[in-house]
Amino acid sequence: MTKRSKAYVAAAALIDGERLYSPSEAVKLARQTSTTKKFDSTVEVAMRLGVDPRKADQMVRGTVSLPHGTGKTARVAVFATGEKADEARAAGADIVGGDELIEQVNGGMLDFDSAVATPDMMGKVGRLGRVLGPRGLMPNPKTGTVTNDVGKAVEDIKGGKIEYRVDRQSNLHFIIGKTSFSEQQLLDNYAAALDEVLRAKPSAAKGRYLRKIALSTTMGPGIQVDPSRTRNLGADGEAAGAAEGPAGD
Numbered sequence: 001m002t003k004r005s006k007a008y009v010a011a012a013a014l015i016d017g018e019r020l021y022s023p024s025e026a027v028k029l030a031r032q033t034s035t036t037k038k039f040d041s042t043v044e045v046a047m048r049l050g051v052d053p054r055k056a057d058q059m060v061r062g063t064v065s066l067p068h069g070t071g072k073t074a075r076v077a078v079f080a081t082g083e084k085a086d087e088a089r090a091a092g093a094d095i096v097g098g099d100e101l102i103e104q105v106n107g108g109m110l111d112f113d114s115a116v117a118t119p120d121m122m123g124k125v126g127r128l129g130r131v132l133g134p135r136g137l138m139p140n141p142k143t144g145t146v147t148n149d150v151g152k153a154v155e156d157i158k159g160g161k162i163e164y165r166v167d168r169q170s171n172l173h174f175i176i177g178k179t180s181f182s183e184q185q186l187l188d189n190y191a192a193a194l195d196e197v198l199r200a201k202p203s204a205a206k207g208r209y210l211r212k213i214a215l216s217t218t219m220g221p222g223i224q225v226d227p228s229r230t231r232n233l234g235a236d237g238e239a240a241g242a243a244e245g246p247a248g249d
Contacts, residue, residue, distance in 0.1 A: 011034075021226065030217050033220050041217040042175055043217050044217070048213075051166060052170070061142065061165040064196040065161045070175050076093045076094055076113070078095070080150055085097070099124065106128060164193070179217055194233075
């Protein structure tokens, strides 16, 4: 059995494990129950979706630009050559290269958080699937990371654009900021991400789409969020997202 620290136990005591909190209440509790003192904790959201990711028509993935960013400047690698490589560097890409970068990544160099590639490079970058795929780093046209407009792609990622993708257990994870963010900033980011996840609901998915939602901080306890609250997120106690809405049956 895992032994919890005194700080964790004290934080967990502030949370009712049987209650579904409104998004604004959960955000407030997350900041209040953060157990880290030496660094700014990340605030994360985990969702259990009512989809079967083994079926291609029920895969949920996409991107969202958080209004207040993630609190972290992402390191971006760009697979490009010539003018496109220069464009990527000018936009602030951290690592840029062609064949040499592919060789480095194939050798285990993964010092970046997101990857972008021009379409002409994907024939070679595709061979890195076993390296980049499991880490969610493979460039993909659906997420805007396979593009000739590499400058905009880099700027978007640096500005707080995040990718999300449901895993094999139908879970989806994403960051909405840091505990140093204000409650409103975290709530705005949560609302933006939730809106995109709802928009990405597959037409083939049956039954309730949002099954469970939990919010937590680095090393902090989880807080259950009411999955039916998809509207009016800034107003505690107001009805939001009724059963017939996007989160319902």
